[in-house]
Amino acid sequence: MGHDKLPLHGRVAIVTGAGGGLGRAHALYLAKRGARVVVNDLAIAAAEQVVSEIVANGGEALAVAGSVTDEAAVGAMVHETQGAWGRIDILVNNAGILRDKSFAKMSIDDFRLVVDVHLMGAAICCKAVWDMMRAQQYGRIVMTTSSSGLWGNFGQANYGAAKMALVGLMQTLAIEGEKYDIRVNSLAPTAATQMTHGVLADASLELLDPALVSPGLLALVGEDAPTRAILCAGAGHFATADVTLSNGHYVGAAEDAGEQLVARWPDVSARADAIVPAYGFKQAERELASAGSGLPALAIAR
Numbered sequence: 001m002g003h004d005k006l007p008l009h010g011r012v013a014i015v016t017g018a019g020g021g022l023g024r025a026h027a028l029y030l031a032k033r034g035a036r037v038v039v040n041d042l043a044i045a046a047a048e049q050v051v052s053e054i055v056a057n058g059g060e061a062l063a064v065a066g067s068v069t070d071e072a073a074v075g076a077m078v079h080e081t082q083g084a085w086g087r088i089d090i091l092v093n094n095a096g097i098l099r100d101k102s103f104a105k106m107s108i109d110d111f112r113l114v115v116d117v118h119l120m121g122a123a124i125c126c127k128a129v130w131d132m133m134r135a136q137q138y139g140r141i142v143m144t145t146s147s148s149g150l151w152g153n154f155g156q157a158n159y160g161a162a163k164m165a166l167v168g169l170m171q172t173l174a175i176e177g178e179k180y181d182i183r184v185n186s187l188a189p190t191a192a193t194q195m196t197h198g199v200l201a202d203a204s205l206e207l208l209d210p211a212l213v214s215p216g217l218l219a220l221v222g223e224d225a226p227t228r229a230i231l232c233a234g235a236g237h238f239a240t241a242d243v244t245l246s247n248g249h250y251v252g253a254a255e256d257a258g259e260q261l262v263a264r265w266p267d268v269s270a271r272a273d274a275i276v277p278a279y280g281f282k283q284a285e286r287e288l289a290s291a292g293s294g295l296p297a298l299a300i301a302r
Contacts, residue, residue: 022191094144167186
């Protein structure tokens with residue numbers, strides 16, 4: 001297939017934490033699909049090694065060292081990318097760290113550090129490309145979430161909190177970016193990397209090649225990408241997850257509302273008619289409708 005026929009031909013992508021593991025697999029995959037790739041990592045040698053692999057395969061890439069928590073470094077990376085290639089179409093927020101311990105033994109410093117790298121790092125990178133993506137009326141952003149955030153894992157209170165927070169960031173950026181054709185999605189990967197050794201059994205690690213996750217990016221960053229999707233990927237298997245809202249049950253303002261809630265808990269939590277709200281205020285709109293307010297949606301103070 002000629003370069004101009006590749007699905008990401010002409011697109012420019014930044015992948016953070018791409019010097020090894022999943023980020024490296026992402027960078028190699030995006031380049032193979034025609035994108036020009038900025039390989040970001042804390043270690044310049046690791047980033048340059050990935051760039052050399054991309055170039056050896058006929059692709060174009062640029063190595064940029066820097067922490068995603070450093071606003072100046074991220075700003076310089078965006079400026080350098082714009083100078084080299086004139087635009088940024090794709091941002092894959094992949095950089096991350098682990099500081100696993102049970103919550104009882106975890107220091108607040110270790111909690112804060114993990115949130116800073118995963119959540120604040122992604123926010124800083126998104127902010128750095130946001131105006132450019134709005135101006136060019138095109139952008140594709142991927143957050144890296146995790147099953148640890150969506151459903152919890154022992155010893156990962158800090159990591160799980162940060163990873164679920166990224167879903168919240170995705171939801172709002174997708175809404176705010178919609179009229180600019182900026183689509184924002186999340187990837188929940190399961191892969192054998194430096195971060196998962198010691199967490200998963202050796203036999204499982206062999207099946208969880210990071211390269212089997214990266215094809216999921218094509219669905220999330222292509223021209224026809226969805227927005228606000230959570231794609232779970234590992235070992236060549238793909239599924240989607242949603243934050244749903246049950247149909248619920250109205251108990252009103254009675255003195256025994258709490259007792260009624262306890263008694264009707266099965267009705268409140270029943271999933272049969274659950275929905276995926278298009279926006280957060282959907283909850284309040286439905287609550288007011290259930291209470292018989294008759295107020296239009298826009299009457300809710302924002």
